[in-house]
Amino acid sequence: MEERQFSEQELVRREKLEFLKERGIDPFGQRFDVTHFSEQIKEEFAGKTHEELEEMAVPVKVAGRIMTKRRKGKVCFMHIQDRDGKIQIYVRKDVIGEEDYEVLIKSDIGDIVGIEGTVFVTNTGELSVKATKYIHLTKALRPLPEKYHGLSDVEERYRRRYVDLIMNEESRKIAFARPKIIRSIQNYLDGQGYVEVETPVLNPILGGAAARPFITHHNTLDTDFYLRIATELSLKRLIVGGMDAVYEIGRLFRNEGMDRTHNPEFTTIEVYKAFSDLEGMMDLTEGIISNAAKVVCGTYDIEYKGHQLSLAPGFKRISMTDAIKEKTGIDFASDMTFEEAKALAEERHIEVEPHFGYGHIINAFFEEYVEETIVEPTFVYGHPIEISPLAKKNLDDPRFTQRFELFICGNEYANAFTELNDPIDQYERFANQLKEKELGNDEANEMDLDYVEALEYGLPPTGGMGMGIDRLVMLLTGQESIQEVILFPQMKPRVK
The missing domain is CATH 3.30.930.10 (Bira Bifunctional Protein; Domain 2)
Known part of the structure; x- marks a missing residue:
């Protein structure tokens, strides 16, 4: 069997997989009970102020694939994507703990994670989840396409529908x-x-x-x-x-x-x-x-x-023969013989196949002159x-x-x-x-x-x-x- 060849990025991800194992974390995770999806959070808490959400302190458990991640010191913002779309996650090192924050730092775009936290709104007005717990669920061993605007090769989108989705x-x-x-x-x-x-x-x-x-x-x-x-x-x-x-x-x-x-x-x-x-x-x-x-x-x-x-x-409702008559002036509903219909077809370079009868010629005229004109x-x-x-x-x-x-x-x-x-x-x-x-x-x-x-x-x-x-x-x-x-x-x- 031919030995698989990995890219540099794939090799780095496999090294991170070993890092997770060393920490006693299953790289491919266990059950995680989701309580909310992204769209549900946005619909339920739209219009709430920062103060209102702080007072409500609504607990949620969300899970999804990391699509963006930006870190500054002991704080990290990322977007995860679930079945409905994306939602922002706000993570502080002093809240989730040093060990879990290190796991977060080592995470890659495409990894699947679970988040426990509360709903809040950022200074820019974006509904987000403030993490109290970060759970690694699945390590993605292949990187997602960069600068994706629908895979550049359309056929590849269909072959790898999972990436397309x-x-x-x-x-x-x-x-x-x-x-x-x-x-x-x-x-x-x-x-x-x-x-x-x-x-x-x-x-x-x-x-x-x-x-x-x-x-x-x-x-x-x-x-x-x-x-x-x-x-x-x-x-x-x-x-x-x-x-x-x-x-x-x-x-x-x-x-x-x-x-x-x-x-x-x-x-x-x-x-x-x-x-x-x-x-x-x-x-x-x-x-x-x-x-x-x-x-x-x-x-x-x-x-x-x-x-x-x-x-x-x-x-709209119209007979096939009337539709043909509108486009060609030929009335196939009249008492026309097969030979007359065949001659009309030959005049207009419509192929008459060996098994054709009168009705086949009518259908050929419809397909040639009418079908594509119907809006x-x-x-x-x-x-x-x-x-x-x-x-x-x-x-x-x-x-x-x-x-x-x-x-x-x-x-x-x-x-x-x-x-x-x-x-x-x-x-x-x-x-x-x-x-x-x-x-x-x-x-x-x-x-x-x-x-x-x-x-x-x-x-x-x-x-x-x-x-x-x-x-x-x-x-x-x-x-x-x-x-x-x-x-x-x-x-x-x-x-x-």
């Missing part, structure tokens, strides 16, 4: 905002009578979405499984079983590209409601997003990608049947389905259907997907006979919706890269 206040805000957003969704849906459930991550059949899967192997069964690309088919089985209204927040895995809005491992929520439909899912989607904005941002009005947006309920929250509905194998047909025009996607600032945030509950139609759609797979569409669904059988027991009219949690977090925290909102995103291997 120590040094970057924005990253900490996002890390704490994400679970708050998820909790707001859970609370909203729970209040609407939905039940949160869990479904399998390993699936024997590829289905529920159009995507390339990760494939793994179960040794005992000697069978290949897919990491799930969607939770849809399992959740709709629960509606068949009578659970009425269910949702799942969970990880999905798609063996596809990585960019500013895609990570191969990501989080979604899928929601299904018996006796609902597309309109019901639009209302629910608006409610989820607007409620999350209010909870996390305190307002419906946000700025994203340089645009001022309103996330208040009442999102305000907009429900685009009426997707072609060829690209919607799990959505119910439009009763007036069976070329299209009762499906919508929600777009904001050119990105898709949600996908929803009035669910297809006709088992005969579903079987035919799966069969058509198999034909597409034979023609080269490696994202096509497979035949799921068990799901067809479930539908034969009777799926009530149902509305369903899936939403990307990561993209919603990006929207509500003002981030344009998905790597910023996933604590440990997948990364390319380091170049040696």
Whole structure:
């Protein structure tokens, strides 16, 4: 094994580790019972005068990482950082004792310490803790980055997220905002009578979405499984079983590209409601997003990608064919043949792949001319049947389905259907997907006979919706890269 090489600073820190051991101090500490966090102290005692705090003599126990330290003789000021932020600590040698003060002198930026003391305010008006006891908790053997403004190498921030969280206040805000957003969704849906459930991550059949899967192997069964690309088919089985209204927040895995809005491992929520439909899912989607904005941002009005947006309920609604007509003048809702649509695509240099039908061409036009132009929250509905194998047909025009996607600032945030509950139609759609797979569409669904059988027991009219949690977090925290909102995103291997 290759011997580790240490920098001069790392060697000095290891020497200090031995110093602690010689003093009978565990370099990596023991339990410390924290009573207050930095933000709590600032909120609770804001506005109190020096005299008032002296009289109150409020005892506190705080702990955190040393971020700054300046010493003058027998007095030391330092800032420690806990989960909420930083707070100043004032230490006097004659109060904590000579031995502990020597340990303090030997401490480094990055060490983790516990402080017992009282709250006071300095002459400059900064709420601080006056230490009565100093406890070493953990020796940091590596120095923190100097002059940190977000590690200069952005990829290194993602690889070493732990350092990023120590040094970057924005990253900490996002890390704490994400679970708050998820909790707001859970609370909203729970209040609407939905039940949160869990479904399998390993699936024997590829289905529920159009995507390339990760494939793994179960040794005992000697069978290949897919990491799930969607939770849809399992959740709709629960509606068949009578659970009425269910949702799942969970990880999905798609063996596809990585960019500013895609990570191969990501989080979604899928929601299904018996006796609902597309309109019901639009209302629910608006409610989820607007409620999350209010909870996390305190307002419906946000700025994203340089645009001022309103996330208040009442999102714009437009059919896919009307949206295309607005941009190109072409009316794909008319009685147009496949050959005419193909000719229009070729005129505009849109590639027509071997498995394409009429609906695929419509979708290609939408992606080329419309998708990136949408700014305000907009429900685009009426997707072609060829690209919607799990959505119910439009009763007036069976070329299209009762499906919508929600777009904001050119990105898709949600996908929803009035669910297809006709088992005969579903079987035919799966069969058509198999034909597409034979023609080269490696994202096509497979035949799921068990799901067809479930539908034969009777799926009530149902509305369903899936939403990307990561993209919603990006929207509500003002981030344009998905790597910023996933604590440990997948990364390319380091170049040696």
